[in-house]
Amino acid sequence: MTTKKTGGRVRNPAPDGERGAGQTNPGAALNAARKRQGLTLVELSGRCGLPVSTLSKLENGKMALTFDKLTRISEALGVDIAELFASAGGSDPARFSGRRSITRAGEGYAIESAMYAHRYPAADLLNKRFVPIVAELHARTLEEFGPLVRHAGEEFTFVLEGTVDLHTDLYAPTRLYAGDSIYFDSGMGHAYLVVGAGPARVLSICSASELHLRETIIADANKAAAHRPARAGGPRGRGKDS
Structure with a gap:
């Protein structure tokens, strides 16, 4: 049997003693993932914000593992939820290749700065x-934007x-209109600026890791904010459901 998410809880349908060889154990999977990284319960607690006692109970199967807790722990460990379960009991990772995520209008992890939303x-x-x-663009001049942004990978922007x-x-500045797109090496310093009085929004698809991108955006926005102390402060991360 496969692990199910039911009513917000991730559980195994059968008790520990009745699990077949192909079943996964969420608590054991979390324990194994934590130990592979050499983390103590205290260290993991500091990363995910859950009490040590809660983590201990989760790993030992003494507390129901909600999807919210599982998400927080997997993010703290820097591993995908599917990988956690695939690693338990030698499960086949191919069983978890059908993952998907739906983001409704206005949802998603948000970072706001004077440069971008x-x-x-x-x-x-x-x-x-x-x-x-x-990204909704804010800056209209390089002075407003601050230092050019650069990060690992490649980038496609529409x-x-x-x-x-x-x-x-x-390169010389490139003007893009609604419906235009560009693909470039994002290791180049770059900045998107609004032209005219109206709003401007772009969809960027980057090949770098999401954690690296977030950290780069926040660090660059803080540097830019230092150039304009009288204006808005640094970026704010609102969380994925804001």
């Missing part, structure tokens, strides 16, 4: 092959609304 759809899926980002100038440190 970033929203990350499918934030509940870790270790994605690519990271989609919907203009959803408005007119955008893409500045890089290797």
Whole structure:
């Protein structure tokens, strides 16, 4: 039997003594993942915000494992939920290849700064092959934007609304209109600027890891904020359901 998510809880249909060789044990999977990284319960608690006593009960099967707790722990460990279960009892990872995530309008992990309002759809899926980002652009000049952004990987950007100038440190600025797109090496310094008075939004798809992208965006936004102390402060991460 496979692990089920029922009523917000992840559970095994059969008691421990009746599990077949192909079944997974969520608590044992979490315990194994934590120990593979050399983390103590105290260290994991600091990462995910759950009490040590709760983590201990979860690992020992003495407390129901809700999907919310499972998500928080998997994010703290930097592993996908599917990988956690695939690693327990030698389960076949192919059994978990059908994962999906639906993000409704206005949902997604949000980071706001003076440069962009970033929203990350499918934030509940870790270790994605690519990271989609919907960005509403704020800055209209390089002075407003601050230092150019650069990060690992490659980037494809499609203009959803408005007119955008893409500045890089290797090419002359490129003007893009709604419906236009560009693919580039995001290791180049780059900045998206709004052209005109209207709003501008883009969909960017990046090949870097989501954690790396978030950390880069926050770090660069903090650097930019330091250049304009009288204006808005640093970025705010609102969480995936904001």
